[in-house]
Amino acid sequence: MKLILLGAPGSGKGTVAEKLVRDFKLQHISMGELLRQEIKCQSALGRQIKETIEKGNLVPDHLAIEIVRVVIKDKNNYILDGFPRTAHQAKDILDLKINKVLYLEISAEEAVNRISGRRVCEKGTHTYHIKYISSKKKGICDIDGTKLIQRKDDQEAAVRERFKVYAEKTKPLVDFYKKEGLLARINAAKSPEEVYQEIKKALDLSKYS
Ligand code: AP5
Ligand code: MG
Numbered sequence: 001m002k003l004i005l006l007g008a009p010g011s012g013k014g015t016v017a018e019k020l021v022r023d024f025k026l027q028h029i030s031m032g033e034l035l036r037q038e039i040k041c042q043s044a045l046g047r048q049i050k051e052t053i054e055k056g057n058l059v060p061d062h063l064a065i066e067i068v069r070v071v072i073k074d075k076n077n078y079i080l081d082g083f084p085r086t087a088h089q090a091k092d093i094l095d096l097k098i099n100k101v102l103y104l105e106i107s108a109e110e111a112v113n114r115i116s117g118r119r120v121c122e123k124g125t126h127t128y129h130i131k132y133i134s135s136k137k138k139g140i141c142d143i144d145g146t147k148l149i150q151r152k153d154d155q156e157a158a159v160r161e162r163f164k165v166y167a168e169k170t171k172p173l174v175d176f177y178k179k180e181g182l183l184a185r186i187n188a189a190k191s192p193e194e195v196y197q198e199i200k201k202a203l204d205l206s207k208y209s
Helices: 013-024 031-040 044-055 061-072 087-092 108-116 156-170 173-179 192-203
Strands: 002-007 027-030 078-081 100-105 118-121 127-129 183-187
Touching: 002 013, 002 173, 013 027, 013 078, 013 100, 013 127, 013 192, 027 031, 027 061, 031 044, 031 061, 031 078, 044 156, 061 087, 087 173, 100 173, 100 192, 108 118, 108 156, 173 183, 183 192
Parallel strands: 002 078, 002 100, 027 078, 100 183
Antiparallel strands: 118 127
């Protein structure tokens, strides 16, 4: 199964992906996470993209496409989280034969509320929220035991820019995938468990288990 998670910053893409990975052994391919790993490596490429991400802008299409192509190679079971984000990226991957695009619908107000309380583990893999999704031990990741921190691009100016870029470049993909017959609208404003149940229904997962 090949899935795309589409939605505004803070809509819950990473949170949903963690559950799908746990239950259905899909590979989670988060473009944001791949880029943040590259920054951590302090490679030449990482230094180039650091500034772009921390300002809330998109990295160039050719770079995002190249990274995704390398990671997916000939795999058949994965979730693309945060890719594609532009019409160019979406057209480029039409050959992948995606099964479903899950569009996580949420108001900007609620998404900003979620982002402001988000904490991630130092590895950048597991996500929590200070009010809604807490770790068992305060400030420590349940899974890998690392400290919980805030993402650099979760500061106010970067968040504002990310929403602007989302509205201009990514939101139009909702219509694109509707026309392709792949779109499933998910009410992402509900609790994590309710959102996940709606997704399982939309995917009719009995077909794949
Ligand atoms: P990326 O890391 O993908 O950031 P994003 O799209 O802004 O999305 P977020 O990760 O902020 O939110 P999310 O939807 O994953 O929500 P989460 O599950 O964490 O990308 C970062 C940057 O990389 C981009 O800005 C860009 O610069 C670059 N980039 C990435 N892809 C690119 C591409 N294709 N092309 C070019 N550049 C690209 O949830 C948010 C919070 O809410 C958490 O605290 C969580 O615990 C909580 N939460 C989740 N669900 C619920 C719920 N149901 N109820 C209550 N709380 C919840
Ligand atoms: Mg995410």
